[in-house]
Amino acid sequence: MAEVAGGDGERRLRVDLEVDPAEGWECPIVSQTESAADVTVNAVGDECTVEVQPAGEEALRRDRGEVSEDCLCRVFQEFGCVPHVRRVDEGTVLVTSYVDDRDAVREVVSTLRRVLDRVRLVRLAVVSGPESTEQATVDLSALTPKQREGMELAVVRGYFDDDADVSLGDLAGELDISKSALSQRLRGAQAKLATDVFEGAEV
Structure with a gap:
């Protein structure tokens, strides 16, 4: 390690x-x-x-x-x-x-x-x-309601955890949307959050 x-x-x-x-x-x-x-x-x-x-x-x-x-x-x-x-x-x-x-x-x-x-x-x-x-720390206010909904569900269900046992398909099913649609929402949200981290956070 x-x-x-x-x-x-x-x-x-x-x-x-x-x-x-x-x-x-x-x-x-x-x-x-x-x-x-x-x-x-x-x-x-x-x-x-x-x-x-x-x-x-x-x-x-x-x-x-x-x-x-x-x-x-x-x-x-x-x-x-x-x-x-x-x-x-x-x-x-x-x-x-x-x-x-x-x-x-x-x-x-x-x-x-x-x-x-x-x-x-x-x-x-x-x-x-x-x-x-x-x-x-990142600012979630930059996300659209759909992006925030997808990100919050992913976090609550532990999708981003190292030992996650939930798939993208599981999350999409809960939101009643396609995997590709959810993937697009998460990518857009992650791009905005990454920009916030890089431009606004001090290390």
Whole structure:
């Protein structure tokens, strides 16, 4: 596990991202299963080993892959960060990493967006130490009523939690809308909240 604060106690940022693989992406994280709550990745040099616990299965699946230029691990390594894959939900990967500042967040996200279909900022938190986390404050008034409804339901149901057991389809069903419509609302809300964090919050 990566250190969340430097030896001198400096604060760092924890960033949680949801990424959708590009067409033809051969990463074993998603090639082994569409949904998994437990994922372990060990990337060394140009090769990685992956263990995943598919949803509803008891046995682990193991696979090896090549760390290519469009690989999550390669991008994070480029910026001196370690990615921690939390889960896979219908092909979407939730990954957490720790960075030094918001500039690093922008650079990582920008690079990922060049090689992946979609990258969404789920959470950005200031971390002062292993036992102390201060969540960044954002202004929800910028959201439309439908965006806020979708975000609030997602938060209440634990959709963004590391151990979430609710899917996008479950949330869409509660709102009686399509998955694509809810996905669009959440993306729009996350984009507004991310802009608020980057432009209005002090780190």
